Amino acid sequence: QSVLTQPPSVSAAPGQKVTISCSGSNSNIGSNYVAWYQQFPATAPKLLIYENNKRPSGIPDRFSGSKSGTSATLGITGLQTGDEADYYCGTWDSSLSASVFGGGTDLTVL
């Protein structure tokens, strides 16, 4: 059971927009920055979003992040088949003094 809750799967058509939610509590999302990761099968995760809504160099602006209270959201616009991957949210949990991840969301582009 993950500390952060994500939907197991989401799907949308090419060109459309999709959002992936990440729900936590006051001790984690509510008081710390959120990051988002993209992972293709048999490859290492890649940082997509850090500090809630910032993109590292090279990440397209089709990817966006937001946070409100104890929840965070990853948005992907102009969906492409190449976006099919697992997406994870992560943050620091001040009560646990540990980093925590969501269970991951499998994105399908229909």
Place this chain on the structure above:
Amino acid sequence: QVQLQESGPGLVKPSQTLSLTCTVSGPSISSGTRYCNWVRQPAGKGLEWIGHIQTSGNTNYNPSLRGRVTISADTSKNQLSLKLTSATAADTAMYYCAVWFGELQNEFWGLGVLVTVSS
């Protein structure tokens, strides 16, 4: 160019110590803002944070692994190490190192190394 490479035995016997090294090519792990993490992922499952060491040398560990895990850094070799004692089959996973470089505003991951705990 930043590159991380994990290395270590791919097979560990139960009750033995799992030991891995992460070699960082590029910026020094001992300067600037660094969070040097170890993360693992059992086959078909999600990511599990193991712990990290900061530039200051301060460490934090996953509470579920506290007491078994030690993360350290050899700054002369620009390497991180992970030691997990009393290994069991539940420790079988792909192990990744990941380092946040503050001045680059980015986090880089190694390709990962598969470790199987079995007799």
